[in-house]
Amino acid sequence: MVCKKGHHYGLHRVIEPAGVLPQPAWKLDPTPEVYDNECLIRVECLNIDSASFAQLKKEAVNDPDRIARQIMSIVSERGKMHNPLTGSGGILIGTVAEVGSRFPSAGAQPGKKIATLVSLTLTPLTIEKIRQVHLDTGQIDVDGQAVLFASCPFAILPGDIPEKAVLSVLDVCGAPAQTARLVKPQHRVVVLGAGGKSGLLSLYQAWKTAGRQGQVIAIEENGEACEEILSLNIAHDVICLDATNSLAVYEAVDKATKGALADLTINCVNVPDTELSAILATREGGVVYFFSMAVSFAKAALGAEGAGKDVQMMIGNGYAPGHASLALESLRECGDLFQVIVRRYG
Structure with a gap:
């Protein structure tokens, strides 16, 4: 199968309004089919940014089911996790499923587990199921798929730090x-x-x-x-x-x-x-x-x-x-x- 040619900054995924970059766009096309400059990820966990999760928790009165419904509603409406009230998103971890021919490899082979280092506010995302909402950490276990553009940095998960800890640190690195x-x-x-x-x-x-x-x-x-x-x-x-x-x-x-x-x-x-x-x-x-x-x-x-x-x-x-390496190295340097x-x- 020949992949369609995509724009370096992801403009081909913007539905509304036309002509803007993915982050300020209101709605993206999250169809899980890669263009030639994209990477498709099977998503396992979202780390919602702190300001967004605080707002979601307050609105839902700390009810995890209501928070899950809020997140599903935002993602289904916008094609990305972009909180319309705080304007913020978070990051995700998942496993590489497919890589387009023009996507810079840098270790992103199928089967590799990675963390995205760009906001969910510009990441095309679909969620099939929310498995658990962790009220104490702002992390959401999900079954879903996401698209990463060629311009977007990511990190391969290290083996010496627990995944959820890595996700929390990389979100703020x-x-x-x-x-x-x-x-x-x-x-x-x-x-x-x-x-x-x-x-x-x-x-x-x-x-x-x-x-x-x-x-x-x-x-x-x-x-x-x-x-x-x-x-x-x-x-x-x-x-x-x-x-x-x-x-x-x-x-x-x-x-x-x-x-x-x-x-x-x-x-x-x-x-x-x-x-x-x-x-x-x-x-x-x-x-x-x-x-x-x-x-x-x-x-x-x-x-x-x-x-x-x-x-x-x-x-x-x-x-x-x-920035990712520096943040993770901080944990290695300071055991406490x-x-x-x-x-x-x-």
Whole structure:
């Protein structure tokens, strides 16, 4: 059989509106037949991104059956897992079923188990059955099929880390990679939402670089997560605080840094209304890295303007060269962090 020729960025899969790329498109064609530049995957598990899953859980009142119906409805309507309220998706793991003739091989042979490193918001997806919704991790066991474009990175699953733990870490691997780029040895670094997986991985990277000469401050609302951070010894200060309380965050960071504030603030919170907390915690001329998908660009931009704060604001790009390897290597380097992630997600 001769495969049809597909567009490098997947425009051939866009149904509505015509002419846009798959991520902003409203609806994709998820037909499980590969074009020449595609890879077909038998999907086993979806890792719904934290902001999206928090919204789905709240709307469904923590009922896994209702969450399953919500996800089935979104995927059947849009041809992808693209939460219309949060605008976010997640990633998946599955087994390669078929590879088009122009798909860059890089190890994606049929039978190989891989994790996608691009959002479900641009991944054509069909779900035949949802087998289980894991309320504590945001992972969904499914029977389904997905399509990966030639432009999309992926990772072959390693054999030394449990699959579900790998999936959880790879979903947020852009955060520690960008943190590693941004942190300098003398920096004062604040991580908001430090107890989640992106927060913990970012804390670890900040500690590796700034742990000796700088200051690393973890802010987390959940008391148990704060205890875990303390046990990991990857922060100078662990502050149990609601990150939506902007004034309280500012006062806590101001006190911890003796008025200097943060050189770099990393926002990993999975709920809305933390933009000003990150901005106020950061010194004039400092950097705010918004990794969270719950962040509003308008609130951040206009909030900084209203507060008269001159800070550089970065949107969290989920991709950076080597980001998957760096995140997995963090678990191998730090046995205690490995245990926390495996206990939660593995």
